[in-house]
Amino acid sequence: MFKDITIGQFYPTDSVIHRLDPRTKIIFTLVYIILLFVINNLWGYLFATAFLVFVVIASKIPVSYVLRGLKALVFIILLTMILNMFMTPGTVIAQWGFIQITIEGLRVSIYMAFRLILLVAGTSIMTLATSPIDLTDGMESCMKVVPLLKRVAHELAMMMSIALRFIPTLMEETDKIMKAQKARGADFETGNLIARAKALIPILVPLFVSAFRRADELATAMEARCYRGGENRTRMNQLQFEKRDAVSFVGMSVLTALLIGSRYLTWPMPFPFG
Amino acid sequence: MSLEIKHLDHIYSQGSPFEFKALKDINVTIEKGEFIGLIGHTGSGKSTLIQHLNGLIKPTSGTVYLDGRDIFEQNKKEMIQLRHAIGLVFQYPEAQLFEETVARDVAFGPKNLGLDADEIDLRVHSAIDMVGLDYDLIAEKSPFELSGGQMRRVAIAGVLAMEPDVLILDEPTAGLDPRGRDEILSQIKKLHDAKNNTVILVSHSMEDVGRLSDKILVMYQGETVFYDTPAHVFKHVEQLESIGLAVPQVTYLMHALKRTFPEMRDDIFTVEAAREEINRVLGGNKHV
Ligand SMILES: Nc1ncnc2c1ncn2[C@@H]1O[C@H](COP(=O)(O)OP(=O)(O)O)[C@@H](O)[C@H]1O
Ligand SMILES: [Mg+2]
Numbered sequence: 001m002f003k004d005i006t007i008g009q010f011y012p013t014d015s016v017i018h019r020l021d022p023r024t025k026i027i028f029t030l031v032y033i034i035l036l037f038v039i040n041n042l043w044g045y046l047f048a049t050a051f052l053v054f055v056v057i058a059s060k061i062p063v064s065y066v067l068r069g070l071k072a073l074v075f076i077i078l079l080t081m082i083l084n085m086f087m088t089p090g091t092v093i094a095q096w097g098f099i100q101i102t103i104e105g106l107r108v109s110i111y112m113a114f115r116l117i118l119l120v121a122g123t124s125i126m127t128l129a130t131s132p133i134d135l136t137d138g139m140e141s142c143m144k145v146v147p148l149l150k151r152v153a154h155e156l157a158m159m160m161s162i163a164l165r166f167i168p169t170l171m172e173e174t175d176k177i178m179k180a181q182k183a184r185g186a187d188f189e190t191g192n193l194i195a196r197a198k199a200l201i202p203i204l205v206p207l208f209v210s211a212f213r214r215a216d217e218l219a220t221a222m223e224a225r226c227y228r229g230g231e232n233r234t235r236m237n238q239l240q241f242e243k244r245d246a247v248s249f250v251g252m253s254v255l256t257a258l259l260i261g262s263r264y265l266t267w268p269m270p271f272p273f274g
Numbered sequence: 275m276s277l278e279i280k281h282l283d284h285i286y287s288q289g290s291p292f293e294f295k296a297l298k299d300i301n302v303t304i305e306k307g308e309f310i311g312l313i314g315h316t317g318s319g320k321s322t323l324i325q326h327l328n329g330l331i332k333p334t335s336g337t338v339y340l341d342g343r344d345i346f347e348q349n350k351k352e353m354i355q356l357r358h359a360i361g362l363v364f365q366y367p368e369a370q371l372f373e374e375t376v377a378r379d380v381a382f383g384p385k386n387l388g389l390d391a392d393e394i395d396l397r398v399h400s401a402i403d404m405v406g407l408d409y410d411l412i413a414e415k416s417p418f419e420l421s422g423g424q425m426r427r428v429a430i431a432g433v434l435a436m437e438p439d440v441l442i443l444d445e446p447t448a449g450l451d452p453r454g455r456d457e458i459l460s461q462i463k464k465l466h467d468a469k470n471n472t473v474i475l476v477s478h479s480m481e482d483v484g485r486l487s488d489k490i491l492v493m494y495q496g497e498t499v500f501y502d503t504p505a506h507v508f509k510h511v512e513q514l515e516s517i518g519l520a521v522p523q524v525t526y527l528m529h530a531l532k533r534t535f536p537e538m539r540d541d542i543f544t545v546e547a548a549r550e551e552i553n554r555v556l557g558g559n560k561h562v
Contacts, residue, residue: 011291065290173369179330180370183362184432185386189350202382205372209418 011128016244017059018129022138024245028252029126035259036115036122042273044262045114051255052122059129069124070117077116084109093272106272136161141239154230162218170211177206275359275439275472277304277327281336284322284496288334296322298496299336304474306439309466311483311504312476314493315518320476321365323493324442327474328360329353358387361438365445365476367429368422376402376420376428377413383436401435402428404465406457423454430458434465440472441465447477459486481522484508484543492519505541524548 012018017025032048039045056066070077090104127135140157143149149156178188181202188199284297296319304310314320325331326338329345338345345356361383364370373379377398384394402409405427412420417428430446443462447455459475463486466473477483483490484504492500492507494517500507507514508521511529520526521543528540528548538555542548 013291176364177370179325180362180364180367181382182330183328183357183364184370184383185354185358185436186382187354187386190354202370202372206369210369 009128010131011061011065012131013060013129015058015060015129017055017125019242019244020248021239021241021245022130022134023142023239024241024248025126025130026135026138026142028248029122031252031256032122033119035256036118038263039115039259040263041265042269043265043267044259045111045118047255047258047262048118049114052118052125055125056121059125061125061128066121066124066128070120073116073120077113080112080116081109084112103272110272132161132164136164137235137237137239154233158230166211166214169214170207173210174203174207177203275341276306277302277440277472278339278342279303279323279326279336280339282323282326282333282338283335284319284326284331285334286322296496297326297333300498302491302498302501304472306472307470308472309463309486309488310472310474311487311490312474312493313478313480313483313490313519317495318493319496320493321444322496324362324444324474324476327440327442328357328362330362358436359438360440361433361436361442363430363433363441363443363446365448366426367433367446368417368425370429370432371417371425374416375414376417377409379417379428380432380435383432387436397435397437398431401431404434404461405431406461407431423450426450426454427458437469438471440474442474442476444476445478446475447479447482455482462486480508480520480543481524484522484525492517494518504543508543509541 036048039048056063085101085105085108086099088102088105088108090102092100092102093106094101130138136157139160140153143153143156146153182188186199186202188196191199279300279302282297282300283295286292286294286296300323312320312324322331326333327345329338329348332346337347340356340359345353348356371379373382380398380401381394384397389397398413399409402413407424407427412424412428417425420428426446430443433441441462446462447458450458459482462473462475465471475483475486487504489502490500490504490507491498492514499513499517500510508525511521511525514521524545525540525543528538528542528551531552532538532540535555539551542551
């Protein structure tokens with residue numbers, strides 16, 4: 001049940017995307033997300049999709065792996081599409097009773113689907129191609145330049161890296177406790193909703209107990225090694241921009257220009273976009 | 275109940291870069307009433323194997339038959355029924371305690387069996403006795419205020435209370451003090467002698483499995499290396515050592531003695547048997 005969540009997972013390969021500085025990847029992802037909201041026609045979405053496909057290929061991560069992250073979101077995407085399709089006022093093209101589809105609705109729902117899919121796929125590709133350690137290092141140094149976040153950048157990054165570090169541990173723990181209770185005849189798979197919710201107690205109680213114990217032990221271990229927060233802390237591996245990062249930033253500028261420019265494209269477009 | 279493991283393969287995370295072949299073509303038959311010691315280096319696939327035996331994880335290929343019935347062909351309800359017959363005590367089982375009192379935690383399994391209240395009380399009582407705890411002292415305590423060793427016993431009692439026909443224990447004594455270890459093992463042996471249930475004991479200690487088991491199953495990197503009586507398995511000293519295991523200390527002693535006293539038997543793996551044998555060979559020499 002947890003196997004389908006790819007956001008936050010790391011898929012190691014030796015690609016150039018993996019070797020980019022994490023700051024480059026974080027900034028790139030942020031810019032990409034903002035650009036997704038700037039786009040206002042099909043051409044823009046086609047460019048954005050083509051770019052993402054290029055990144056996925058360059059990262060050497062199997063497409064199926066990136067798509068797996070979307071599977072969890074199919075329901076949300078469909079719901080957004082349906083709501084937009086039926087709720088947007090405009091020129092009616094089909095009608096059953098009081099339910100109607102408009103050209104505008106059709107258009108908006110397709111744009112929405114594009115936007116959500118690219119948003120999720122874009123973020124997953126970043127986390128898939130960046131090791132958790134790099135990711136938090138990158139976040140920390142990105143946050144350091146934001147005035148409000150500057151003072152807490154290190155603490156936030158540390159919290160994040162601990163959280164990321166413990167996601168697999170807690171999942172394993174959940175899996176183990178679940179199996180142990182199943183071995184005692186617990187039944188999570190049959191029965192009504194209330195029965196199933198109640199069946200979760202034998203999992204949640206031990207899980208919380210162990211999570212708190214782990215947190216406590218980790219805090220002690222960190223203090224025993226004189227951890228005092230970010231002040232005057234140096235690091236073993238300094239982040240370093242390379243030539244490939246410079247190339248990426250040029251690529252990012254081109255993409256930005258292209259996507260903003262796409263707003264003014266007036267080439268004929270297919271139905272329902274024309 | 276006999277358990278028949280046929281061509282069992284298990285691959286973790288198949289199709290991802292973390293793919294790992296944990297079991298390779300396991301073929302083992304366990305007869306009713308046997309006491310099996312399962313031994314192998316860390317990571318050799320012991321825990322993976324035993325989780326197949328009550329259907330907690332599905333094989334990649336191959337299957338397990340319980341009294342001739344393929345356990346992976348059962349529907350959900352039948353699968354739960356099956357888990358009643360096969361009790362599995364996980365490694366570090368104290369992590370599964372969740373109830374407010376010890377008695378209620380031990381009652382969780384029997385309750386899932388759908389037994390009536392009197393029968394549940396009876397079983398909880400006898401299970402707590404069986405693991406060497408004092409019911410009156412401990413039954414109403416919170417399981418979280420007990421010592422590590424006591425928690426372990428309570429967790430084991432939680433499975434014993436279900437009175438399974440096949441009892442599987444995954445390193446039940448890991449991290450316990452020597453005395454706690456001996457007590458728990460001798461309770462398991464006593465229960466086996468009294469009820470003639472099938473027991474599968476996963477352990478790291480050659481001494482323990484040698485002393486307790488009818489047969490030893492040795493695993494290495496997901497494969498079975500030996501499946502035989504202790505006396506036969508312990509003959510392969512070099513092979514056992516090459517896969518990171520050893521024979522009991524006393525067997526080494528007997529091997530060393532055999533060099534001086536060729537008539538000494540060396541297929542001995544308990545201290546009692548060694549004492550008798552040494553007495554036999556060295557006769558009236560009572561210094562040993
Ligand atoms: N949930 C899992 N996902 C991936 N690999 C696993 C998982 N559980 C165990 N393994 C791997 O399978 C191998 C066998 O593990 P296990 O059966 O626990 O061995 P043992 O109990 O003999 O120490 C180990 O190398 C372990 O890393
Ligand atoms: Mg194990």
